[in-house]
Amino acid sequence: MATEQITLYGAKICPFTQRVEMALYEAKAGYSRFEVDLVNKPEWFARDVNPASKVPAIAKPTAAHKRPPDQPSPLSTKLTESLVLLEFVADLYPNSSIFPTDPILRAKSRFFIDAVTTRFLPPYMGPIAHAKSFEPFWDALDSIQRLLPEDKVFAISNEFTVADMAIAPFLGRMEVWMKNDIGAYPKGEGLKAAEYFFNGERFKRFVRYFDAIKARESYKHTIDMEYLRNAYAARFEPLRAKLQEAAAAQAAANANATTPTGKTASS
Numbered sequence: 001m002a003t004e005q006i007t008l009y010g011a012k013i014c015p016f017t018q019r020v021e022m023a024l025y026e027a028k029a030g031y032s033r034f035e036v037d038l039v040n041k042p043e044w045f046a047r048d049v050n051p052a053s054k055v056p057a058i059a060k061p062t063a064a065h066k067r068p069p070d071q072p073s074p075l076s077t078k079l080t081e082s083l084v085l086l087e088f089v090a091d092l093y094p095n096s097s098i099f100p101t102d103p104i105l106r107a108k109s110r111f112f113i114d115a116v117t118t119r120f121l122p123p124y125m126g127p128i129a130h131a132k133s134f135e136p137f138w139d140a141l142d143s144i145q146r147l148l149p150e151d152k153v154f155a156i157s158n159e160f161t162v163a164d165m166a167i168a169p170f171l172g173r174m175e176v177w178m179k180n181d182i183g184a185y186p187k188g189e190g191l192k193a194a195e196y197f198f199n200g201e202r203f204k205r206f207v208r209y210f211d212a213i214k215a216r217e218s219y220k221h222t223i224d225m226e227y228l229r230n231a232y233a234a235r236f237e238p239l240r241a242k243l244q245e246a247a248a249a250q251a252a253a254n255a256n257a258t259t260p261t262g263k264t265a266s267s
């Protein structure tokens, strides 16, 4: 199959894009990549690539429909949804070992990915985007940690598979916001969280797993920590300032409400 015709439409900020790009890299696929500016998307993107207007998306034109990435043929095949795309890449490259062939390991991969979607992702943005307590997030990490086999390097086996690619980009982004103390939460909370996660007792197995992920070339090649740091700071520092202002205003209002007014010492 002529896979060099694949175009991946993605965005550096987007963890779902990184999932798919890691798979393409691990499978040694030939592909071109088009960076979509999510704030100012090209007018043809929703029309000709993904009606949901989201990245990642893959275009796979036949020779007859081959065009430059910024002029995609409406007639070429378009596929979307990162988890669907992970399986698509695995199907295109059956010898790549990114998706196990053993039925039990395939089922385990799917189970792990389901846990990432249903347990890990829901509380994932709570602390950084909404200044919510870290507790639900720690519990979610714990539930994933319990799935990691003690005697294997990765989530399912010693092979790096789609199961690992499903979670890796989110761990990378978590590392960026924690270690740089970026988030809607009060200053200092990110660093405390980083200390708790990376150096504490509770997540030792998880950290070992994350270290193995970080050693993969496919991970290093598809993540830009500096870019993420700047993008997150631009987005979440103003949010923190706004939340703190609101909290200060509320505290002042509460203080006024409890201060007796109109009373003098002689009255």
Ligand SMILES: N[C@@H](CCC(=O)N[C@@H](CS)C(=O)NCC(=O)O)C(=O)O
Pocket (backbone or CB within 6 Å): 011, 013, 014, 015, 016, 017, 038, 053, 054, 055, 056, 080, 081, 082, 083
């Ligand atoms: N469920 C989708 C989620 C994709 C998604 O939410 N992508 C975001 C960027 S990370 C997006 O394109 N959002 C549209 C926008 O920002 O306008 C997947 O797994 O591919």
